[in-house]
Amino acid sequence: MAARDRLRTALDRLEPPPRAVDWSLLLFVVAEAVTGLVSFTVGVPAGWPLFWLHRALGVGIVALLAWKLARVRRRLTDPNLWRRSTALSVLTLVAAVGAIGTGAAWVFGLDVRLSYWTLLSVHVGFGLVLVPLVAAHAATRFRLPRRVDFERRRTAVRYFALLAAGGATYRLQQGVNDALDTAGADRRFTGSQPREGAGNGAFPITSWVADDPDPIDRDEYRLTVDGLVADSVELTADELAAGHETEALLDCTSGWYTVQEWGGIRVGDLLDAAGGVEAASEADDGTAVDREPAYVRFTSVTGYRWSLPIEEAEDALLATHVGGERLTHGHGAPARLVAPDRRGFQWVKWVTRVEVRAEYDLGQWVVTLVSGFD
Numbered sequence: 483m484a485a486r487d488r489l490r491t492a493l494d495r496l497e498p499p500p501r502a503v504d505w506s507l508l509l510f511v512v513a514e515a516v517t518g519l520v521s522f523t524v525g526v527p528a529g530w531p532l533f534w535l536h537r538a539l540g541v542g543i544v545a546l547l548a549w550k551l552a553r554v555r556r557r558l559t560d561p562n563l564w565r566r567s568t569a570l571s572v573l574t575l576v577a578a579v580g581a582i583g584t585g586a587a588w589v590f591g592l593d594v595r596l597s598y599w600t601l602l603s604v605h606v607g608f609g610l611v612l613v614p615l616v617a618a619h620a621a622t623r624f625r626l627p628r629r630v631d632f633e634r635r636r637t638a639v640r641y642f643a644l645l646a647a648g649g650a651t652y653r654l655q656q657g658v659n660d661a662l663d664t665a666g667a668d669r670r671f672t673g674s675q676p677r678e679g680a681g682n683g684a685f686p687i688t689s690w691v692a693d694d695p696d697p698i699d700r701d702e703y704r705l706t707v708d709g710l711v712a713d714s715v716e717l718t719a720d721e722l723a724a725g726h727e728t729e730a731l732l733d734c735t736s737g738w739y740t741v742q743e744w745g746g747i748r749v750g751d752l753l754d755a756a757g758g759v760e761a762a763s764e765a766d767d768g769t770a771v772d773r774e775p776a777y778v779r780f781t782s783v784t785g786y787r788w789s790l791p792i793e794e795a796e797d798a799l800l801a802t803h804v805g806g807e808r809l810t811h812g813h814g815a816p817a818r819l820v821a822p823d824r825r826g827f828q829w830v831k832w833v834t835r836v837e838v839r840a841e842y843d844l845g846q847w848v849v850t851l852v853s854g855f856d
């Protein structure tokens with residue numbers, strides 16, 4: 483048998499029944515959305531399996547989509563078979579091809595920008611519209627999966643084979659990228675591409691959605707340190723430029739990273755300047771509650787904010803300088819958070835308040851999306 487025929491036979495044998503393909507597509511797309519979004523919060527190398535799962539699932543979708551299109555293509559090409567739901571099917575297909583195409587192009591290092599959107603941001607956009615489209619598409623053609631479609635052992639074997647093939651395809655791609663020395667070759671495990679050089683000019687200014695404040699007057703600027711500390715203080719920009727230096731890697735979810743030498747004040751020293759952290763007892767509805775210092779919250783002049791667990795925060799830096807230069811406005815002057823091992827969106831710029839708190843701040847997840855909108 484020729485190699486091609488053998489491959490075809492192997493593929494045929496792997497092909498699940500039609501309904502299983504349809505339901506698997508829905509499942510894979512939802513899993514892609516979940517792994518993709520969760521990956522935004524991962525910055526430590528130990529989190530690599532999540533990124534690989536996302537890639538393997540993506541290749542799996544290509545195979546599932548190929549099986550599906552081979553089966554239904556006449557419904558798209560033959561006008562006699564068009565129905566109202568066909569428009570939705572086509573839209574869903576466009577979003578799927580968009581998400582897969584941009585994802586694959588990104589992997590190979592293609593770096594086109596649509597204004598300040600990177601190809602990776604476009605990929606995320608396609609992915610996010612794909613989820614409701616696939617759900618709606620599934621609803622218009624709703625058929626309950628049957629037992630026989632998901633016969634347990636064969637299904638498990640097929641899924642495993644699909645994901646393994648996906649992972650192997652991704653690995654193969656790395657070899658190709660390395661051999662051709664493309665821009666895709668030196669991406670981090672997060673998929674981000676490097677931005678080389680030192681200082682303000684070496685990396686892009688990125689704001690998450692709509693944050694775009696006016697420049698802060700350095701002389702009038704004060705940083706408030708309060709919450710569960712002994713003595714709240716207000717510090718000037720000069721007092722923050724304490725000369726503490728640390729090298730840290732900023733990795734933005736829009737797909738770039740940079741390693742810089744940041745200068746400023748250790749947050750632990752900042753808290754010491756406020757007399758150190760201190761538990762408080764507060765009357766709440768007549769009962770006393772103890773509030774133990776547990777988080778440090780960094781809030782921007784725009785309201786944008788993020789919290790770090792107190793021990794991590796103490797080792798973080800409130801930076802006034804980058805690469806030996808004073809931070810420019812775009813990069814967060816007079817002071818921005820440098821949180822090693824965290825993704826870029828957590829590195830709050832234009833920080834005006836550092837607050838020690840007892841509670842986790844769930845609202846930060848929403849605020850980072852909507853701050854800057856009036």
Ligand SMILES: Nc1nc2c(c(=O)[nH]1)N[C@H]1C(S)=C(S)[C@@H](COP(=O)(O)O)O[C@H]1N2
Pocket residue numbers: 685686687688689690691692693733734735782783784786812813814825826827828829830831832
């Ligand atoms: N206040 C505020 N801080 C912010 C943002 C923002 O939109 N507003 N964007 C974050 C994001 S998404 C990233 S990647 C980094 C980018 O920092 P840079 O603009 O200095 O490159 O800042 C973070 N800090």
Ligand SMILES: [Mo]
Pocket residue numbers: 688690733734735736826827
């Ligand atoms: Mo970012």
